[in-house]
Amino acid sequence: MIESIKILSGTAHRDFAEQIAKHLNVVIGKCDCTKFSNGETSVIIAESIRSKDVYIVQPTCSPNVNDNIMELLVLIDAVKRASANQVTAVIPYYGYGKQNKKERSREPITGKLIANMLETAGVNRVISMDLEASQIQGFFNIPVDNLYAEPLIVKYIEKHIKGERVVISPAVDGVKRAKLVADKLNCDLAILDRQTKDESVDDMLLVGDVTDKIAVIIGSVADTCDTLALAAKVLKRRGASKVYALVSHGELSGNAIETLNASELEELVITNSIPTMSKLEQSPKIKVINVAPMFAEAIRRIVHGESVTAHSSKFVIL
Incomplete structure (x- = not known):
């Protein structure tokens, strides 16, 4: 057939x-x-x-x-x-x-x-x-x-991100997605939320404990990477030992590559749902899951x- x-x-x-x-x-x-x-x-x-x-x-x-x-x-x-x-x-x-x-x-x-x-x-x-x-x-x-x-993201985390992990939702409306991953990994869940729409305010509210843990941010789209970079900064400031981000789609528009390279993220893991080859050459932090x-x-x-x-x-x- x-x-x-x-x-x-x-x-x-x-x-x-x-x-x-x-x-x-x-x-x-x-x-x-x-x-x-x-x-x-x-x-x-x-x-x-x-x-x-x-x-x-x-x-x-x-x-x-x-x-x-x-x-x-x-x-x-x-x-x-x-x-x-x-x-x-x-x-x-x-x-x-x-x-x-x-x-x-x-x-x-x-x-x-x-x-x-x-x-x-x-x-x-x-x-x-x-x-x-x-x-x-x-x-x-x-x-x-x-x-x-999500199943492929979980497998990637299990294979490549070892240690005591805590899954992070970078926004309140992403909690359901992050909780699915946290449940599969049998680890804690924490939530980050920006309290104001003013992007000049360099802070986010953290609900949960990340002290001495590997923070794993789970999101849907990485666009400008501004939110991910801010989240990594806040998590490190609150005691996280390392910060990773795994998202389904890597738009990476505007100054996303420069923002990513300057951020405290260890890796940004995306899928190949969007063409990524030129972006891979510009940042060693980007890893790709083939879907x-x-x-x-x-x-x-x-x-x-x-x-x-x-x-x-x-x-x-x-």
């Missing part, structure tokens, strides 16, 4: 798509994604995909978030018009995921808008990982498989009608 599928990739993260195809033992499909001179997106599918189940791999990440989203939409439309059977958008990182609710008057819910656009384009299913909020799945009227990096095999296994299970739940625990961190 695997022979009936076709893996296509946009330009956002072709290496990730190639890894998925390799694990499924299929050849990645031929498609050309370019831009016209006026900036419009051009997509040509260079082989027959009639009656195939097509999986389009495209994280909607920086530095060209809007271009990546538009390219994904055009790819979906091209595939539908080429008589594909089913179209699945494989979105390792779901852009605009932070904009998932209204916190002020006259504010958009852009995460919902992206879901509407994908459905209008004709997608039949979405596979993503560690969505910023669980309600994003409810933005869609089609199946959404939200994979979790492509997890996505490949999810696709295989969908093709064979098997459960996708919790399959990521089978993969070994090297």
